[in-house]
Amino acid sequence: MRVEWITHKGKKILFIDYSNVKSQAEMISILNESLEIVRATPGKILSLTDGTDAAAGPEFMKQAKEGGKAVAHKAEKSAILGITGLKSILLKGYNLFSGDRMKPFPTKEEALEYLCS
Secondary structure (H helix, E strand, O other): OOEEEEEEOOEEEEEEEOOOOOOHHHHHHHHHHHHHHHHHOOOOEEEEEEOOOOOOOHHHHHHHHHHHHHHHHHEEEEEEEOOOOHHHHHHHHHHHHHOOOOEEEOOHHHHHHHHHO
């Protein structure tokens, strides 16, 4: 499953896994599934996204920014993995446009610790 709830230190975290996805259609499908879950979940949420070796093209980024802006008020904390090089610029643009404050981390363990702190 590419979008699922995980638990760490007793906290529920929405895990969104784009790792190794090269198809824009699949990237957008995962995005839409995650947005549906966020909208359907009452209150604020914690989320962890894995973008390791994922292909974030222009259409995906456009939809991610728009979707992120629509649900940014629901984010308690957001973390992301796999952000290096050019992707760090895309993340800054996403955060600026959407109002999210998604933070990049080098490891899943560090990201989970941040989300649960």
